[in-house]
Amino acid sequence: SRFQYVRGFESEARLLPNTWIVVRIDGRGFHKFSAKHGFKKPNDARAINLMNAAAVACMNEFPDIVMAYGESDEYSFVFDKRTQLFSRRGDKIMSSIVSFFSSTYVMQWPQHMVDAEGQPEPLVATPHFDGRCVLYPTLENLRDYVAWRQVDCHINNLYNTTFWTLVLKGGLTEYEAEQRLVGTFSKDKNELLFSEFGINYNEEPLMFRKGSVLHWRRIPVTVTKEGPTSKADPTPVVRTVTRQKLTVIVDHCDLLQEEFWTEHADVFTSSSVYANGPREAKGAAKGRGRKAKHSSETTTIVEPKEAAPAASEASQRKRTAEQACGE
Amino acid sequence: SRFQYVRGFESEARLLPNTWIVVRIDGRGFHKFSAKHGFKKPNDARAINLMNAAAVACMNEFPDIVMAYGESDEYSFVFDKRTQLFSRRGDKIMSSIVSFFSSTYVMQWPQHMVDAEGQPEPLVATPHFDGRCVLYPTLENLRDYVAWRQVDCHINNLYNTTFWTLVLKGGLTEYEAEQRLVGTFSKDKNELLFSEFGINYNEEPLMFRKGSVLHWRRIPVTVTKEGPTSKADPTPVVRTVTRQKLTVIVDHCDLLQEEFWTEHADVFTSSSVYANGPREAKGAAKGRGRKAKHSSETTTIVEPKEAAPAASEASQRKRTAEQACGE
Amino acid sequence: SRFQYVRGFESEARLLPNTWIVVRIDGRGFHKFSAKHGFKKPNDARAINLMNAAAVACMNEFPDIVMAYGESDEYSFVFDKRTQLFSRRGDKIMSSIVSFFSSTYVMQWPQHMVDAEGQPEPLVATPHFDGRCVLYPTLENLRDYVAWRQVDCHINNLYNTTFWTLVLKGGLTEYEAEQRLVGTFSKDKNELLFSEFGINYNEEPLMFRKGSVLHWRRIPVTVTKEGPTSKADPTPVVRTVTRQKLTVIVDHCDLLQEEFWTEHADVFTSSSVYANGPREAKGAAKGRGRKAKHSSETTTIVEPKEAAPAASEASQRKRTAEQACGE
Amino acid sequence: SRFQYVRGFESEARLLPNTWIVVRIDGRGFHKFSAKHGFKKPNDARAINLMNAAAVACMNEFPDIVMAYGESDEYSFVFDKRTQLFSRRGDKIMSSIVSFFSSTYVMQWPQHMVDAEGQPEPLVATPHFDGRCVLYPTLENLRDYVAWRQVDCHINNLYNTTFWTLVLKGGLTEYEAEQRLVGTFSKDKNELLFSEFGINYNEEPLMFRKGSVLHWRRIPVTVTKEGPTSKADPTPVVRTVTRQKLTVIVDHCDLLQEEFWTEHADVFTSSSVYANGPREAKGAAKGRGRKAKHSSETTTIVEPKEAAPAASEASQRKRTAEQACGE
């Protein structure tokens, strides 16, 4: 039609190739939203598990996400630097993620936000998130990015834990607690928690202290198949077959340590596909993204719903206990 | 922390001032999504009403949206050209809209997507939308934009109506119907519908033919108040007070005609606030955006759930029958 | 070659259609450059005429520039809002202008920067300019833009005139002059100039007070042609032919007044070609840009080299005295 | 003033940190420009030396340029990935380079573009260049970028050399030469040159075959100083002092080989300063950019004016024969 020229006003900006794409989303007005829905203070494991479940669903929907990191009302999704998703159109990538996350958050609310009797809390406001795309040219910058978020998590969580302990266990008013913490350093808060309340901050649940780190792992899955063994012999037999399924793992590891990065070195340091030009680049990207094969075999595994405060660090990490998103 | 420098990699691009901002969202893979959920063909009034309800909720949440236009799985939101929402940061505006829309779509699914017995259809996939921001410098360009979408609606709807009539009433296979329509013009399809099936296309529901146009209207609302009439006389009396509430109207008018634009000339042609510099600009924007006052008085009114095919054009438009989003 | 993929890292961002494009260039470090080359204080008419000549050359090279405004070491070029120059690629437009301007500035230096004996000053440093593209969606915004620059010119010129009068005629040191002007308003400076030095600021040369406004005008030019009058009669005759040549005029009008805008209303308010879609847009743009025809007939006219301080305002404006760029 | 709000329409986009910035400029319409000024075919060493001299001047003016590569009418400038020049505002960086290059090109024209008698060719058109900024996230990508340009140089030069040999020595028309070369590969052209004209392409001047590579080198410079040796003994003595001057070298090396990159590994692989946050980044950048110190000691060295065809490869490279830009 004669109106079609308006299409020319759209900008189809593509993100710089060969660069890490981070999509960070953050709940809008979650201070109010969390209060309205009675989130536990300072941390509500149900709410965090719901965030994690929504993020896991995003990874399964967009397998070019190589890792994700979440804390409080925010989640950061890191895409393979070679991704060709939506031809690297930043607004399509970012909007699809934030939309998919939002829908999943609402859809899975009833499973996660249950009260002591197992009844879902009513959803009385509309949870929604803003989103942004940020580019990081080097792995070093990317690691510093996630470190930045994890340090943010630590600082906020130590503060919030001390603050709410003072209020809920110490009987201070919120104003008094705030005043008490003015000018204190980390070690002061650790000391206060221990000496006045017998709380060893380092024994608080990892999920609260470290946030959540999502990544992929191949997990052997044994399935039972029935059928003929060969064309020659049509007699059906029952066999067990073991396959490697790409699965999202919810971890709470320390991203400032080398361990995580060493373990996943293949994901983060694969030599740039661009060295060999775009043909290979496309091939590689397609490999990762071959949705059909890949996601049909995906099992989503997350932490137990209630973070276990007394468990050892090791046992808190990387458990594949429950399937959270039964999609 | 020493990681904070990564913040500097974010770009805070702001959209050109004094320009119409259009956020268009479009369902991702709704071909499959609509099939999976048994959307009626070619139009499912329930699904359209759900889209409309989500869009109405967006307008109430972001009152700087001056109008919205929806058809099929897409919605376009037009912001006041003077809006200062998120300091005109395009990604925050766009992501917040697409996120709010998605969440509302899922939240209101059960009310809208009900079967003949009034039972909600199960939601078995995750509806999500991509989003984009487009700028239009003049009202003429903006009008051409919405005209472009409405013409798109018309062309698709005429095609789909004819196609599905051939299949569902004419007994053709989908392939045969497609072949039958190759090379036909609008008048051929109108003729085919009329001569072979007795269908007058112009009597099809307006909502299907024109899509949905959302805009604001002040509606007088009478409330009962109890209290003293003056400081001098403290005796409480019961009074009825009539207030003008800003309300979203769901209309199905023809945007290629002058009528709509004449009627809302004040909204679309208010002389640029920028002529008088930024101070006034901010004031004006704040006026529009004064969320608390404004939205607490907002009544959201949408079309009846089932579009009435036999009603006259006039009666199909601008009805304020039911409150769709009981937020 | 296998390296060609690097091409994909370029961004071909196009400027928003139907929007005024302003390219502003500004001399880098002209404080030092002007000192090094002994520019007269506060204004060196030779230097300003050189700037003007370079700007005129730019307009002749890029005829989609509808007007230009210059003051001090800066020049703003306003493109037809419909221009399709370089497909509206902002960096190509801006870089070509700033490059063409720079080259011309150096090429024409010897003609303009002459001493009292008519000898050119040696060019002992490399003049260069930064450039930027700014978009203005409405004519109102565009007018405010040029008004902003002209007001800037006025404020600086009044200050500089007073400052250098105090120093050069009043015998104050630069420090004393600066102190004397702290906290003064325009009327104070006018008063000071008049009461202490007998200078009526409003009689200073228009070019200094208002800067320079470049625009196009059709000027009748009479040429003598020799040839047969018709195919039938081959006898060659000599005829005089009068043609309208598009010519750049250097003016010093007040852009805050209506006059300029009324006079050139056709240029600035021609109804948007986009209303009728892109085909016409292209046609129109091509019309304007048809380089060959257009520029072969272009005569560049600028002010006399030395701005005449005593002349009446009217006589200072729009003179077509000398041809500055003999290209 | 009340017009100042228009400032808000400017976008101050900053280039992604920690990324290689390449500014490439390219002569506009140099096909015509070179013809008009009688450039020798296929290569005019004078014109290439002029391009090189202008590029050398740019490096001295903007010392954050770590290397530059030129061929034909284009030049690419590579900035230190950590540069904070103009706060990484891409348009300021790009426009300043293209402007400085253009001015220098015109200023140095008379020294370089001389005829057999040493008389400068008149400059009868305005040389100008377009410019663009491209970002490359990794060194690998950057190397591929310059390789891309150098391969382009090779392909064009082999073609042009063969084409003009056929025309100038073989007596073919331009059309015949073109036809003759249709469908030929590199080895065919090499063969043709050798068997028909006795030309060994590999003995053509390096500057033509490889283009020009500009980089920095510290060169010991011995200066004679006169003055007292110490405060105690005021007797002035004459001493020779040897200093390391940062100097631009014009080279014609093969950028597809490792040698160049190994030799300058310190420049290209210095561990990212961003790992330690922005403070160090600034320090480092300032170090590089400390204009005063740095450029006062800069000696610009370029190739001899006429590329010596018979000289050995080694002798053609990195000579510091003449000072081209006597700034």
Ligand SMILES: Nc1nc2c(ncn2[C@H]2C[C@H](O)[C@@H](COP(=O)(O)OP(=O)(O)OP(=O)(O)O)O2)c(=O)[nH]1
């Ligand atoms: N009680 C409780 N509150 C939480 C929890 N997780 C997040 N929140 C709240 C605490 C903060 O007020 C808020 C997150 O802070 P933000 O800086 O994102 O602020 P907010 O979302 O209110 O505003 P924004 O729209 O993001 O600028 O969410 C939780 O597990 N329990």
Ligand SMILES: Nc1nc2c(ncn2[C@H]2C[C@H](O)[C@@H](COP(=O)(O)OP(=O)(O)OP(=O)(O)O)O2)c(=O)[nH]1
């Ligand atoms: N049956 C039915 N289908 C609908 C209705 N509204 C929208 N759809 C379907 C028809 C189209 O296949 C689809 C919208 O077309 P699109 O061009 O947006 O394609 P789709 O969303 O599949 O792909 P995309 O991810 O947007 O590229 O949604 C409806 O009311 N009834």
Ligand SMILES: Nc1nc2c(ncn2[C@H]2C[C@H](O)[C@@H](COP(=O)(O)OP(=O)(O)OP(=O)(O)O)O2)c(=O)[nH]1
């Ligand atoms: N004496 C004299 N100086 C002039 C004339 N025109 C311009 N200038 C000087 C005065 C100012 O110092 C300078 C223009 O001011 P700018 O704000 O552009 O500063 P400058 O170019 O030094 O720095 P920049 O690189 O633009 O940030 O040029 C003139 O006609 N005579």
Ligand SMILES: Nc1nc2c(ncn2[C@H]2C[C@H](O)[C@@H](COP(=O)(O)OP(=O)(O)OP(=O)(O)O)O2)c(=O)[nH]1
């Ligand atoms: N004869 C001669 N011509 C040269 C020399 N160096 C460059 N040229 C000419 C040959 C090409 O026609 C032209 C460079 O090609 P471009 O692709 O840049 O085309 P051109 O500048 O004409 O158009 P453009 O404005 O860049 O799109 O410059 C030289 O040394 N000798």
Ligand SMILES: O=P(O)(O)OP(=O)(O)OP(=O)(O)O
């Ligand atoms: O939203 P905040 O205050 O936590 O901080 P931010 O998200 O970095 O700021 P913004 O949302 O304005 O980009």
Ligand SMILES: O=P(O)(O)OP(=O)(O)OP(=O)(O)O
């Ligand atoms: O998605 P389509 O095919 O309807 O068309 P579009 O939305 O204009 O295209 P894109 O989503 O790729 O911008």
Ligand SMILES: O=P(O)(O)OP(=O)(O)OP(=O)(O)O
């Ligand atoms: O250069 P200035 O200080 O006159 O002001 P500006 O040109 O508006 O600032 P910038 O060059 O930094 O955009």
Ligand SMILES: O=P(O)(O)OP(=O)(O)OP(=O)(O)O
């Ligand atoms: O100008 P060309 O044709 O050599 O190729 P380009 O410079 O890559 O193209 P453009 O100038 O249009 O970006």
Ligand SMILES: [Mg+2]
């Ligand atoms: Mg935020």
Ligand SMILES: [Mg+2]
């Ligand atoms: Mg938040």
Ligand SMILES: [Mg+2]
């Ligand atoms: Mg947050």
Ligand SMILES: [Mg+2]
């Ligand atoms: Mg689409």
Ligand SMILES: [Mg+2]
């Ligand atoms: Mg869709």
Ligand SMILES: [Mg+2]
């Ligand atoms: Mg659609």
Ligand SMILES: [Mg+2]
């Ligand atoms: Mg400036």
Ligand SMILES: [Mg+2]
């Ligand atoms: Mg300046």
